[in-house]
Amino acid sequence: GSSDSTLLSINAGDYIFYSDWAWTSFVVFSISQTLMLVVGATYYLTFTGVPGTATYYGLIMTVYTWVAKGAWFALGYPYDFIVVPVWLPSAMLLDLAYWATKKNKHSLILFGGVLVGMSLPLFNMVNLMTIADPLETAFKYPRPTLPPYMTPIEPQVGKFYNSPVALGAGAGAVLSVTFAALGCKLTTWTYRWMAA
Numbered sequence: 001g002s003s004d005s006t007l008l009s010i011n012a013g014d015y016i017f018y019s020d021w022a023w024t025s026f027v028v029f030s031i032s033q034t035l036m037l038v039v040g041a042t043y044y045l046t047f048t049g050v051p052g053t054a055t056y057y058g059l060i061m062t063v064y065t066w067v068a069k070g071a072w073f074a075l076g077y078p079y080d081f082i083v084v085p086v087w088l089p090s091a092m093l094l095d096l097a098y099w100a101t102k103k104n105k106h107s108l109i110l111f112g113g114v115l116v117g118m119s120l121p122l123f124n125m126v127n128l129m130t131i132a133d134p135l136e137t138a139f140k141y142p143r144p145t146l147p148p149y150m151t152p153i154e155p156q157v158g159k160f161y162n163s164p165v166a167l168g169a170g171a172g173a174v175l176s177v178t179f180a181a182l183g184c185k186l187t188t189w190t191y192r193w194m195a196a
Helices: 002-009 019-048 053-074 087-100 105-129 134-140 164-195
Strands: none
Touching: 019 053, 019 087, 019 105, 019 164, 053 087, 087 105, 105 164
């Protein structure tokens, strides 16, 4: 359900904490968020057959995450420390692919999957550039004990990590098609289970 997707993607914005592997973390987290969004949204979308359901699912995920991330706020961090999720525009593209192809499931898997996989890392990076750097914020509001991942390290950025958005979008475009197919498959399994 949505709460599971929230728990699995709760860390996705905090890629900069893992400063040694920041770009790698960005790519991995982008793909994990894409998995959460695409499987759940495709499932609900094909189950209801109503274009718009993917965006609705993205909205539920967003609200759940705001609630869960509110815990950071309760711990005394300022609100700009909280990364606002970026699932909505990607979910809208998924709905658009389904609606524009007159509810063609195979087009949804192929076009919708590619669109989400390519767009989410892009939106994610735009999102991360508009918020305060969590490390900078952490030093401005020190906690009594500093966890190891908050200890400043010089980032070791290799030549392969120069464009995390391109890497995330490339990997995402391929993997999201599989994710979308899985979401559709879950729908057929649900119908079979309901009929039994």
